Amino acid sequence: MKFGIVVNEGPYQHQASDSAYLFCKAALENGHEVFRVFFYHDGVNNASRLTEPPQDDRNIVARWSKLAEEHKIDLVVCVAAALRRGIKDENLAPGFRISGLGQLVEAGIQADRMVTFGD
Amino acid sequence: MKFGIVVNEGPYQHQASDSAYLFCKAALENGHEVFRVFFYHDGVNNASRLTEPPQDDRNIVARWSKLAEEHKIDLVVCVAAALRRGIKDENLAPGFRISGLGQLVEAGIQADRMVTFGD
Amino acid sequence: MSEEGNIKKFMFVNRKAPYGTIYALESLEVVLITAAFDQDVSLAFLDDGVYQLKKGQQTKGIETKNFSPTYRALEGYDIDKLYVEQESLEARGLTEDDLLVDVTVMGRKELGKLMGQQDVVLSF
Amino acid sequence: MSEEGNIKKFMFVNRKAPYGTIYALESLEVVLITAAFDQDVSLAFLDDGVYQLKKGQQTKGIETKNFSPTYRALEGYDIDKLYVEQESLEARGLTEDDLLVDVTVMGRKELGKLMGQQDVVLSF
Amino acid sequence: MLHIINKSPYTNSALDACLRVAQGGDILLIEDAVYAAVGGAAEKRVRDAMKQFKFHVLQADLEARGIADRVIDGVHKVDYGGFVELAAKNKNCQSWL
Amino acid sequence: MLHIINKSPYTNSALDACLRVAQGGDILLIEDAVYAAVGGAAEKRVRDAMKQFKFHVLQADLEARGIADRVIDGVHKVDYGGFVELAAKNKNCQSWL
Numbered sequence: 076m077k078f079g080i081v082v083n084e085g086p087y088q089h090q091a092s093d094s095a096y097l098f099c100k101a102a103l104e105n106g107h108e109v110f111r112v113f114f115y116h117d118g119v120n121n122a123s124r125l126t127e128p129p130q131d132d133r134n135i136v137a138r139w140s141k142l143a144e145e146h147k148i149d150l151v152v153c154v155a156a157a158l159r160r161g162i163k164d165e166n167l168a169p170g171f172r173i174s175g176l177g178q179l180v181e182a183g184i185q186a187d188r189m190v191t192f193g194d
Numbered sequence: 195m196k197f198g199i200v201v202n203e204g205p206y207q208h209q210a211s212d213s214a215y216l217f218c219k220a221a222l223e224n225g226h227e228v229f230r231v232f233f234y235h236d237g238v239n240n241a242s243r244l245t246e247p248p249q250d251d252r253n254i255v256a257r258w259s260k261l262a263e264e265h266k267i268d269l270v271v272c273v274a275a276a277l278r279r280g281i282k283d284e285n286l287a288p289g290f291r292i293s294g295l296g297q298l299v300e301a302g303i304q305a306d307r308m309v310t311f312g313d
Numbered sequence: 314m315s316e317e318g319n320i321k322k323f324m325f326v327n328r329k330a331p332y333g334t335i336y337a338l339e340s341l342e343v344v345l346i347t348a349a350f351d352q353d354v355s356l357a358f359l360d361d362g363v364y365q366l367k368k369g370q371q372t373k374g375i376e377t378k379n380f381s382p383t384y385r386a387l388e389g390y391d392i393d394k395l396y397v398e399q400e401s402l403e404a405r406g407l408t409e410d411d412l413l414v415d416v417t418v419m420g421r422k423e424l425g426k427l428m429g430q431q432d433v434v435l436s437f
Numbered sequence: 438m439s440e441e442g443n444i445k446k447f448m449f450v451n452r453k454a455p456y457g458t459i460y461a462l463e464s465l466e467v468v469l470i471t472a473a474f475d476q477d478v479s480l481a482f483l484d485d486g487v488y489q490l491k492k493g494q495q496t497k498g499i500e501t502k503n504f505s506p507t508y509r510a511l512e513g514y515d516i517d518k519l520y521v522e523q524e525s526l527e528a529r530g531l532t533e534d535d536l537l538v539d540v541t542v543m544g545r546k547e548l549g550k551l552m553g554q555q556d557v558v559l560s561f
Numbered sequence: 562m563l564h565i566i567n568k569s570p571y572t573n574s575a576l577d578a579c580l581r582v583a584q585g586g587d588i589l590l591i592e593d594a595v596y597a598a599v600g601g602a603a604e605k606r607v608r609d610a611m612k613q614f615k616f617h618v619l620q621a622d623l624e625a626r627g628i629a630d631r632v633i634d635g636v637h638k639v640d641y642g643g644f645v646e647l648a649a650k651n652k653n654c655q656s657w658l
Numbered sequence: 659m660l661h662i663i664n665k666s667p668y669t670n671s672a673l674d675a676c677l678r679v680a681q682g683g684d685i686l687l688i689e690d691a692v693y694a695a696v697g698g699a700a701e702k703r704v705r706d707a708m709k710q711f712k713f714h715v716l717q718a719d720l721e722a723r724g725i726a727d728r729v730i731d732g733v734h735k736v737d738y739g740g741f742v743e744l745a746a747k748n749k750n751c752q753s754w755l
Contacts, residue, residue, distance in 0.1 A: 085204070085236060085239075085279065086278075086279070087278050087279065088235060088236045088279075116207060117204060117207045117236070120204075120239065120279065120280070123279070123280030124280070125280030125281070125282050125284070125285065126277070126278060126279060126280040127277040127278070127280075128277070128278050129274075129278070132278075136280075155248075158245070158246040158247070159205075159206050159245060159246070159247050159248075159251075160204065160205070160206065160207075160239065160242070160245060161239070161242030161243070161244035161245040161246075161255075161285065162244070163244050165244070166244065166280065166285060
């Protein structure tokens, strides 16, 4: 089954990004496809390549980048939300791409299920 | 009277930063002093020089920078919270400085009143 | 933009008040794009989401953009399925006359049934 | 670090559950620094904040750092004023035995009175 | 003591928590908490609490939400300057986040 | 339909809103909503709703909060894989944010 995922909150402040990541990992393990993860609202902050969490904590951004690389997952950051919050090509982490809201709608059309993680 | 201000949320997603800014402006107009504005948690995202809000909306980051310049207000971004969220010297807006949590405690000690804005 | 077979029912569930958070505003942006994809779009307003439609919003004092006129513009995009939960309106002392657009007011059960019939439910 | 005349009463009010949001964890970091400034530090736990002190937290499954041992370390920083609201505990089916540190349990009115006596009240 | 509330009384328990624990003083409703200052199911909670607390509400937040003309009797409207003076007048303040 | 709740039942009205509006289906409690799966003042609301809904709770979030041993009868524990299958099994899902 093809899943589309929406993440509405940034890393660390809320659990939304953690839950979304663990959901994606489990979906892949169960043999499903993750069609796209769309980062909206403060969710765009998950794409900052400048984050440096403490050594003893998880690295949320790097974890997404790795998942994208290993499983060819499409991580899309909403351009309008990203501009509002200061995420641009110059601070974008590997594996993410910036695009329009149409990518969210397309995910809704193409995916069998949409699951939203937020606050 | 000397005010210390704490901002816990980033720009746009929550009203906290707007309310804190309008509070500071009113305090200055009433002849009070703003000893320091301390940005903690996602509040550190108010210091990103990369934000580009739509033309017809307020520019929250630029507004803080301007207030700092015009009234010599000390805008301090918590270094630990900032590292977690990807705010560093390279994307820091004018008028903000990155420093330790001790600056928050010092504000609590030096200011007559502490007012917190968050979610 | 999409073929006949690709029309899905999208419902946008609005449960948050405007201005305190950005969700209402950024949700509207998705609504407009979804309509541009020729999908079957509806909006549900319940809980504090009903406040988004309150007449007379004046945002000069909070120095923020007043986005409430966008709700009036939805009709121009052929978005006319706006559902408002009766119980949420009543709890907040509001009536249909307080709202800035024409809506369909319905009871909680009817709204819940409509939700169940959607292909995609988005809430922010 | 500070002179006698500069000792203020700081109360940290914890009303949020751990892990769902970061406030509890980052609040603790401020608590430790405030103690290093030789201030009069107390912590109040009420509403969902009482869950921060629940015994037996195991965070492996959510792949997040378990920061609850820090509450046990507070004593080492001479932070021993931990106040827990009785009514919040009871509403959540918890008792003092469920908590991972020694605390002073008190009624809502007593806690409210204590809040009123502080110089600085910080909540995140 | 000044108590600042910024959440809707219909969605979040912040106002209830304040009314349960705080022992009197000023309560200022800002942001989404201004909905507690107008008629509706939350009105009774506010009216009952008026014996113990003095209620204030931020005018700009009322106007943004289109409800400035519906404030219930006994709740005092302030502008941001009034907010500042409430914070200055009270010995301390707490945001019930 | 799958209803996902992620807020504490003591702080936020999300669970109440879902129970008021939704017409049956599966409810999955995650993040801070897992407190609704254990004993406490919220228990009655959940028990009453069991006639209409099937309740599930995310094991990892229970364990993080130290309450995995207190889940009330009738609430079904799932891991992230179980969460995925609940989403797959239902025709659609809604997060009550």
